[in-house]
Amino acid sequence: MKETKVMLFFSRWKIITILSICFVAFCYALPNIFPAEAIKSWPTWLPKKQIPLGLDLRGGAHLLYTLDANKLRASMLRNLRRDVRKTLISAKIKHIAGRGENGIRVRISNKEDMLNALEKIRQLSQPSLSGVLLNNSKEELTVTQVSDKIIHVFINEASVRNSLAETINGAIEIIRRRVNSFGTAEPNIMRQGTDRILVQVPGVEDTSSLKDLIGKTAKLTFHEVHPTNGILSTFQPARGEYRSYPSAENSSNFYNFYFLKEIPVLRGDLLKNALQGYDQFTNEPVISFTFNQEGARIFAKFTTQNINRPFAIVLDGKVLSAPVIREPILGGSGQISGGFSSKTANELAIQLRSGSLPADLTVVEERTVGPSLGSDSIKSGLIAGTVGIAAVILITILVYGTFGIFAVLGLILNGIFIVALMTKIGFVLTLPGIAGLILTIGMAVDANVLIYERIKEELACGKKAIVAIDLGFKRAIVTIFDSQLTTLVAAIIMFWLGSGPIRGFAITLSIGIFTSIFTSMVIVRALVSLWFQTKRKKGRDIIVPI
Amino acid sequence: MSLIPHIKGRSLFQPSKNNIDFVTLSNYLLTSSIATVLLSLVFLAVQGLNYGVDFRGGSIIEIRSKNGPPNIESLRETVGSLGLGDIQIQTFGTDSDLLIRVEQQKGGEKAQQYALERILSTIGENYEKRRAETVGPTVSEELRTTGLIAVLCSVLAIICYVWFRFEWQFAVGAVVALVHDIIITIGVFSIFQLEFDLSTVAALMTILGYSVNDTVVVSDRIRENLKKYKKISLSSLVNRSINETLARTLMTSLTTLIVLLAIYIFGGQVIRNFTFAMMFGVIIGTYSSIFILGPLLMKLDVKRDWPNASNS
Numbered sequence: 056m057k058e059t060k061v062m063l064f065f066s067r068w069k070i071i072t073i074l075s076i077c078f079v080a081f082c083y084a085l086p087n088i089f090p091a092e093a094i095k096s097w098p099t100w101l102p103k104k105q106i107p108l109g110l111d112l113r114g115g116a117h118l119l120y121t122l123d124a125n126k127l128r129a130s131m132l133r134n135l136r137r138d139v140r141k142t143l144i145s146a147k148i149k150h151i152a153g154r155g156e157n158g159i160r161v162r163i164s165n166k167e168d169m170l171n172a173l174e175k176i177r178q179l180s181q182p183s184l185s186g187v188l189l190n191n192s193k194e195e196l197t198v199t200q201v202s203d204k205i206i207h208v209f210i211n212e213a214s215v216r217n218s219l220a221e222t223i224n225g226a227i228e229i230i231r232r233r234v235n236s237f238g239t240a241e242p243n244i245m246r247q248g249t250d251r252i253l254v255q256v257p258g259v260e261d262t263s264s265l266k267d268l269i270g271k272t273a274k275l276t277f278h279e280v281h282p283t284n285g286i287l288s289t290f291q292p293a294r295g296e297y298r299s300y301p302s303a304e305n306s307s308n309f310y311n312f313y314f315l316k317e318i319p320v321l322r323g324d325l326l327k328n329a330l331q332g333y334d335q336f337t338n339e340p341v342i343s344f345t346f347n348q349e350g351a352r353i354f355a356k357f358t359t360q361n362i363n364r365p366f367a368i369v370l371d372g373k374v375l376s377a378p379v380i381r382e383p384i385l386g387g388s389g390q391i392s393g394g395f396s397s398k399t400a401n402e403l404a405i406q407l408r409s410g411s412l413p414a415d416l417t418v419v420e421e422r423t424v425g426p427s428l429g430s431d432s433i434k435s436g437l438i439a440g441t442v443g444i445a446a447v448i449l450i451t452i453l454v455y456g457t458f459g460i461f462a463v464l465g466l467i468l469n470g471i472f473i474v475a476l477m478t479k480i481g482f483v484l485t486l487p488g489i490a491g492l493i494l495t496i497g498m499a500v501d502a503n504v505l506i507y508e509r510i511k512e513e514l515a516c517g518k519k520a521i522v523a524i525d526l527g528f529k530r531a532i533v534t535i536f537d538s539q540l541t542t543l544v545a546a547i548i549m550f551w552l553g554s555g556p557i558r559g560f561a562i563t564l565s566i567g568i569f570t571s572i573f574t575s576m577v578i579v580r581a582l583v584s585l586w587f588q589t590k591r592k593k594g595r596d597i598i599v600p601i
Numbered sequence: 602m603s604l605i606p607h608i609k610g611r612s613l614f615q616p617s618k619n620n621i622d623f624v625t626l627s628n629y630l631l632t633s634s635i636a637t638v639l640l641s642l643v644f645l646a647v648q649g650l651n652y653g654v655d656f657r658g659g660s661i662i663e664i665r666s667k668n669g670p671p672n673i674e675s676l677r678e679t680v681g682s683l684g685l686g687d688i689q690i691q692t693f694g695t696d697s698d699l700l701i702r703v704e705q706q707k708g709g710e711k712a713q714q715y716a717l718e719r720i721l722s723t724i725g726e727n728y729e730k731r732r733a734e735t736v737g738p739t740v741s742e743e744l745r746t747t748g749l750i751a752v753l754c755s756v757l758a759i760i761c762y763v764w765f766r767f768e769w770q771f772a773v774g775a776v777v778a779l780v781h782d783i784i785i786t787i788g789v790f791s792i793f794q795l796e797f798d799l800s801t802v803a804a805l806m807t808i809l810g811y812s813v814n815d816t817v818v819v820s821d822r823i824r825e826n827l828k829k830y831k832k833i834s835l836s837s838l839v840n841r842s843i844n845e846t847l848a849r850t851l852m853t854s855l856t857t858l859i860v861l862l863a864i865y866i867f868g869g870q871v872i873r874n875f876t877f878a879m880m881f882g883v884i885i886g887t888y889s890s891i892f893i894l895g896p897l898l899m900k901l902d903v904k905r906d907w908p909n910a911s912n913s
Binding site: 454455494504511533 | 606607608609610611663665710711714717718729730731732733734735736737739740747748750751754755758759762763766799800802803806807809810811813814815817818821845846848849852853855856857859860861862863864866867868869871872875876879
């Protein structure tokens with residue numbers, strides 16, 4: 056009876072461990088079959104978490120944004136050229152600076168200035184001095200002297216990458232704030248790869264208003280108005296630092312254009328806060344804003360210098376209003392009016408608060424599922440699962456009799472384990488995930504089939520029941536590992552490369568592999584061993600019922 | 602335990618009684634296998650695949666008519682007049698559900714969304730929007746590449762695994778069986794112009810796993826028998842191994858096919874394509890593990906001088 060000890064004997068503590076594992080799994084899986092409201096009244100010690108449903112099951116919008124790295128690089132180059140020019144001009148070095156594909160080329164007019172120019176440009180590379188590019192990478196620029204008059208300045212690839220990462224992270228924050236203000240539950244906003252942002256908002260069907268909210272740049276600027284010729288009835292070509300800006304009101308307003316200084320006095324990014332409110336006299340919806348310290352300082356200086364002259368508030372290139380400065384505004388706060396409704400004022404305030412999205416973000420993939428399709432999918436998944444699993448149970452019991460019942464118990468526990476693990480870890484369940492779950496249960500029978508067929512063969516060779524059962528489990532285990540491992544390989548690659556729903560399928564498939572090895576090799580074996588022991592106590596000849 | 606009734610199982614497939622000459626059979630079938638593979642390749646080359654929105658780009662919109670069966674013709678006319686290129690409208694699952702396919706628009710990412718918005722606003726209030734997917738040119742191209750890489754990676758990983766676990770002849774056998782399954786499954790998608798998308802790729806990868814699973818089980822048995830029986834001819838040894846594992850192979854295929862059939866019938870239109878690919882793959886995978894692996898091993902002349910099996 057040595058062999059019984061090896062495979063068919065389960066000590067008391069082992070049985071207890073198995074039973075407690077099953078109990079814990081059952082507790083974790085349980086909340087999933089109840090509606091969310093019913094769970095709230097459960098005792099505190101019971102787990103209450105449910106499997107999070109994917110967008111394809113609960114309905115919602117999925118947007119994938121891409122940040123154009125080339126545009127970012129171009130804007131970095133523009134800034135670099137501006138900085139180089141500023142530095143050289145302030146050092147009184149005559150030069151010409153031109154933009155190339157990856158860097159800028161500076162021609163110094165006098166050879167004698169070369170060393171000075173090199174030093175000045177190299178200082179730009181010090182993060183603390185430039186401030187315009189990045190502030191966390193050490194060497195941003197490669198500065199090389201090409202000839203006695205020409206310097207090439209390149210932005211290092213690492214710093215472009217850094218900048219891209221920072222821009223993406225900034226954009227994620229902005230999108231998060233904007234989506235949260237949309238008022239829907241549990242939006243999921245995350246980075247994907249190096250230059251992508253995934254936005255998933257459950258329960259939203261109207262993607263165009265979501266996209267509008269996310270994508271709106273809300274670029275607020277404050278401009279100086281031309282001293283003599285500020286308000287125009289028709290478009291005027293740009294003159295000097297001034298150019299025409301259209302009015303935001305597209306009514307039959309006489310003043311259709313404003314002639315403003317192109318470089319703004321102040322930008323919206325210096326705003327500390329913006330809130331929707333009402334004008335205390337007219338009760339018209341307005342946006343009240345507060346500048347940060349720097350903004351307040353500039354605003355105070357500007358308003359002091361320009362008393363009794365108008366200044367223009369420009370949103371996304373259109374003039375909202377051009378109030379006249381009556382007195383210096385020193386506290387750094389003010390209000391904007393411009394024919395808003397309280398809704399548009401509120402939206403604009405949100406956009407101003409959350410800042411503008413840093414660079415061009417484009418939607419490259421968009422998927423929405425309506426709530427009706429989602430609930431239909433859940434229903435059909437449930438029906439398919441019930442029918443499929445019932446059929447498998449029937450066949451298994453038909454073919455393997457009593458041992459088939461053990462296998463079926465194993466299968467049911469397998470299902471509970473998968474659901475429990477997914478709930479505990481918080482993996483998202485998708486429609487292909489449900490298919491994966493059903494399929495896993497269908498395929499999990501394989502382990503039992505391998506064992507039972509082996510037992511049959513050993514019995515056919517004339518071996519005693521106990522030896523046959525023992526050999527069946529022992530020999531099948533190698534094959535089970537082999538066959539499950541290959542499926543696991545495919546599932547892992549699928550998870551690695553897939554997205555959304557496909558990942559859900561890969562997850563259930565992989566979890567199912569581990570749980571089905573456990574149920575067939577531990578639970579079904581324990582059941583068979585219990586059966587064997589009861590039979591032996593009765594002292595009759597043991598006939599394996601398969 | 603005494604609660605458990607003593608139920609005797611009834612074998613659907615009797616392993617001990619089977620003695621089918623698979624090796625001779627497969628020599629006949631080999632020609633038709635090769636022909637099917639070639640046919641699939643020809644269709645792939647000539648007709649290509651009917652890519653779904655994931656790989657082709659553009660949009661699909663699923664809508665449901667709110668008032669009875671929809672008038673597809675008039676919808677086709679209104680949507681067609683928007684000038685958004687080739688637009689297909691067909692029923693989807695039920696009579697009141699429609700699927701609109703819009704080809705990829707020229708003019709980059711933004712053009713795709715513009716097209717989608719135009720169509721959605723044209724469809725109007727008589728329809729409920731069930732689902733809309735738009736994939737831009739960059740993503741569709743990426744998905745095509747990753748899909749291909751995924752399948753190739755899986756094949757490669759599985760080859761490595763089988764090679765590591767068995768002798769090279771088995772690895773070659775497994776690979777030929779796998780490639781056979783994959784090509785024929787893709788071929789069916791090409792011949793019948795079924796929609797080939799990301800979920801089809803997922804199905805293909807699962808088929809890979811399943812097919813190799815079957816192949817491994819048969820290989821395991823052949824190797825075990827190679828150690829056990831040194832005197833009998835290779836062909837009767839392969840025959841014996843396939844017959845011994847036949848009950849298992851068929852039983853597992855049966856349960857897997859049954860759940861797949863349940864998903865195919867009841868699981869909804871959205872995953873019907875996926876389930877179809879899986880069902881087809883399971884059948885072809887079962888076939889290849891019975892009829893492809895064995896004869897290949899014979900042709901590759903697997904070694905016979907194994908150390909003695911520790912047979913009890």
